[in-house]
Amino acid sequence: MHILLSNDDGYAADGLSSLAAALRQAAQVTVVAPERNRSGASNSLTLDRPLRASRASNGFIKVDGTPTDCVHLAITGLLDQEPDMVFAGINHGANMGDDVLYSGTVAAATEGRFLGYPAIAISLATVTQDGKHHFDTAAAVALQLLTRIQRQPLTGDLILNVNVPDVPLADVRGYQATRLGQRHKAEPVIKSHDPRGNNIYWVGPAGPEADAGPGTDFYAVRNNYVSVTPLQIDLTRHEGLQSLGQWLQGNMTQ
Structure with a gap:
């Protein structure tokens, strides 16, 4: 099996190195990742300039683009051998609930799915950005997921969003199939000034948990379970089609 591995924290991230080393125990791995941190890039493609790819000192291929760029470039022209599936991660921080709409990690997996491959996005639900974290977990x-996939392959239309509690492996209580929870709205932007006195703004922190009860990804991780959420590309709210159709049949001039 040949795995394409990418991330959004950049080619030098600890989580990427940990994931590559683990997966190489069971498969051939090719790493194509951004040259710098591109967290929050979502599904953006770079269309206004060419992309450059080069071999980094750690052996990974680094690209001056987004996570989506990396996966797209790798599959559609960069690699001589197509992958069998795509892994993205290990992200430094959770990607739960509304996070998946912004996440470059999930976007890398999504691009793999767009191009016809089963994909897994995996994140470590770190509480802080400092200190030692359990990327080994x-x-x-x-x-473990790859080993199961090799025994029971995933379909090509499936994306798994996996969030792992930041604890020693012995403290992980198991796996739970979960749905996405929801957060409260994001915190306000943080206003500051540059050295010339001009206003600058930092995007504020994500909102706290809102819908986070049993069955959600938030609840599973909080209770030291690995959360595994199946994602789909189709964003259509199918149950709303009939009522929308009836609404559209009304007199639009009134």
């Missing part, structure tokens, strides 16, 4: 989870 998330890497072990990824290897």
Whole structure:
């Protein structure tokens, strides 16, 4: 099996190295990742300039683009051998609930799915950005999932969004199939000034958990379970089609 691996934290991220080392125990791995941190890039493609790819000192291929660029470039022209599936991660921080709409990690997996491959996005639900984190736990989870996939392959239309609690592997209580929870609205932007006195703004923190009860990804991770959420590309709210159709049949001039 040949796996294409990417991320949004950049080619030098600890989580990426941990994931590559783990997956290489069971498969051939090619890493194509952004040259710098591109967290929050979502599904953006770079269309206004050419992309450049080069081999980094750690052996990974780095690209001066987004996570989506990396996966798209790898599959549609960069690699001589097509992958069998795509892994994205290990992200430094959770991608739960509304996060998936912004996440570059999930976007890398989504691009793999767009191009016809089963894909997994895996994130470590770190509480802080400092200190020692258990990327080895998330890497072990990824290897367990890959081993299961090799026995029971996933369909090409499936994306798994996996969030792993930041605890030693021995403290992980198991796996739960979950749905996406929801957050409250984001915190306000943080206003500051540059050295010349001009206003600058930092995007505020994500909102706290709102819909986070049993069955959600938030609840599973909070209770030391690995959350596995199946995602789909189709954003259509199918149950709203009939009522929308009836609404559209009304007199639009009134």
